[in-house]
Amino acid sequence: MTIPRKPGTLINSFGCLLLFLLCFIPKAVAQNASVRIDSLQKKASDAYKHNPQQGIAFAQEAYLLAAKEQLPRQQLACINTITFFYWGIQDFKNARIFSQKGLSVAKANGIDSLAGDFLVLTGAIDHVNNNYNRAIANYQQAVTYYKKNKLQKRIGNTYVNIGICQIRLSRFEAANGYFLQSANIFHQLKDTLDLSATYNSMGACFSSLSEFKKSEDYYRKALALRQKIGDKVLTAQSLNNLGFAFTQDNQPDSAIYYLSKCLAMRRNEKDSSILVLTLQNLGNSLKMKGNLKKAEAYIARSLKIAANYNMKEDAARGNLDLANIYLAQKNTSRP
Template identity: 65%
Template sequence: MNPLPKRPSNITFTRYLLLLLLFLANLAVAQKTNTKIAAALKEAAAVYNANPKQAILLTHKAYEFAAAEKLPREALLCANTIIYYYWGIQDFNNARIFSQKGLSLAKANGIDSLAGDFLTLSGAIAQVNNNYKQAITNYTDAVSYYKKNNLQKRIGNAYVNIGTCQMRLSNFQAANVYLFQSAGIFNRLKDTLDLSATYNSIGACFSSLHDNKKSMEYYRKALLLRQKTGDTTLIAQSLNNMGFAFSENKQPDSAILYLSKCLKLRSNEKDSSILVLTLLNLGSAWKIKHDLSKAEIYILRSLNIAANYNMRENKARGNLDLANLYLAQQKYKPALLAISKAESIARQLTLPDLSENIYEVKANIFSQLNDYKSALIYDRKKAALKDSLFNIDKSKAISELEIKYQTTQKENNIIALNRQNELQRKIVSQQKSSIIILIIAAVLLFMLLAIAYNSFRLKNNANRRIQTLMQDLHHRVKNNLQILSGLFTMQIESLSDESSKAALRENETRLTSMNLIHNKLYLNHSTTQIEMEEYLSKLLHHVKASFGGDKAKYINLRVEISSLMLDADKAVAIGLIVNELATNAFKYAFDDRPGEIYLSIQKTGKEKILLNLSDNGKGIIPDAKKDIPSFGLKLVNLMTRQLNAQMTVKNNNGTAYQFEINI
């Protein structure tokens, strides 16, 4: 026996197709939808889950408005949405009516792709109502419209649906004709999801022909493709099919393993309709393991779910499995009751493949009840139906069809391999050309490097010559400054007039301020900047030392300068200012009494510094302001202007000079 109920359900696939078609229709008109219609559709979508009838009413009004305003694309969008809503509440009659309206409107406006879509929707509605011949007609007509626009993906989906309907009519040869055509299309398109669905259907077709080896092969192909996508819903469906295939092959442990994995992936579904087939398959697997109590639990749970969702075909298949189970337990009356329920539904739905299995089980039950007349009747019914469903010629034709498909695939692979080889040859040729170009470029680069190196060597020699000249120049300047300093010192020692000595001593300290900077530059050839804290500290101590004796002995120097580097020209100017003001402080501020000279330089911004030089001496005598400035103060004013600085003088408990200098 071949309990066909465990084949993959095509309702899920058809629903997926409906959603796809709805998306395509929405996409086709989304950019041109009338504002009023768009608002109505948006409102309908918002209320659909809570109140489907209200959503349908809103969409109806939008459809009527679009028809009245002669907006065909908007009307088609509304019709498509209404069909989806009716489908959701299983009102297939109204769904069919609007699919016909949509078809007429699409034809009238010459929109072939949408005409094909509405024919596909009509086929799906007929299929869900078990009107498989009408569904085949609708799908076939849809293909003719899709071919006009070379819509290969939709053609492939239509072929899958035709193949599924042919299977339901037990026309397995015709079913595989369409299924293998569909597989070829999806292979060319590299459409993994649709190809896996097609392999599923091919597996189901071989299962109906009792070819378990081929059935498992195609179920496995579908599973491998789906595992690559990571879609848990589709993976669960393939795990279910693999479990069924192992059951058919009398391998219950493997069947239970795959089916349990399927249930685990669907653990959030609770008692959803999607679990019906998996539960039936688990019941069959446990029956093969002779654990009839577990088998009954799974079958009864499946029947309860099927009853809750009014899944008539699944109720028939569940009762067939239950009758088989009771027959194995010699519970003949419950078995007869269950099989009679299955027979009634199969007759209503016109399911010949299911009826064959029902007749076989019913004949066995009557035989066990010693009602041989009834057993013979059902045995003959089974034989007659089997002859009409299947024969050797059909099996041979299907095998030839599969071989043709496999051959086509191999030919396509050979063509692809040849193309790959040709591409490889082109790549090798391009690589050779690239190597030649690289060699030429390398030679040119080497020549450029040689020229650059020669230029660098000449420049380096010139730099060394310049450096030698600069060192000689620095050396000469240093010698001259030292000679001048020595002359000042000798002159000071030879003079007896104190005022002349003081004047020469001031000039000598001025010279020292410049000499200190020159020494810095001379010792460090890599920079033209001066570190101010070290420079000014040395300068102040030199000024103090130049006065000697008791005059400077009790005068303390306090220096607070933040880390600061300045260009040499600014450093010289600041040095001269500090030299003059410190010299004046030593000369006039303290009158041979202890005191302190304080120097600070702090940054006040990115481009400003604040220089303070103060003493705690007697301060500036007021009358002295009227005097003509000394040479030293003139020099301070000159350096202040050169630095573009602002000078402030305060006379409070000593004298304080403040300079705001731009750096």
């Protein structure tokens, strides 16, 4: 027997179905948009390797779709991609414009950690363009956002960035103050890797002050931590830094010891451009020892690599070193 429905039952059922569809459709559209955005981001990354402008175009398409669908986190991910793409082709003007867009979106959506990240990114763009005061201002603003969420690691890394800018402005005492704060944070976090980077920066700070003993001490601390971690790339960097510090301190034997170890570690690297500075430091240390022939060979090798990689500043420095070696050879050949 069929039970007759009440007059409103069918309408109520249809209303529930309509309400379900109205709730489901926006979610389905958002999910489809999210998939489309991810696909465009992948296309952007693939295209950028061969055609940077095409990669940027795909990333911007993804960004506009994320903005249209009001998906702030994906919008920020797209902005981040675009910023780094522009950075990669050294279009710092557009890189800065998009990092500022990222900051605005993060602030509008109350995402403090990402607001801090985009301030750091903006500061880094200013940093590489030698606008150190503006970089410091952006880094300091980033710290205020990080402090809201107690993001200690990011605070420590930002302090290091501020310290490096202070060195560039010859504010060495201020720089060291930031490095000490950073070192304290990483020590508490037991973050060996970032602590080693902080010690490395402190070594550079004291080297700039011609306080070579302190410089050597911090470079040694960085080296010990990096050897403990087992990171060969960073260990080689610390060996080079120590060797350079000993060269500056007029201790060629110690310099040659550390620089030779660095060169041995870097010998199998595919990117031979990282050898240039070590070869030049080693050449200058050998010159101090009076071994001019070997010094010339190392500097000449550095110049050949610098030419292959179009490293103009390194080539200019190497040519000056080579000229000094030739002058020393000429002087020693005189009766």
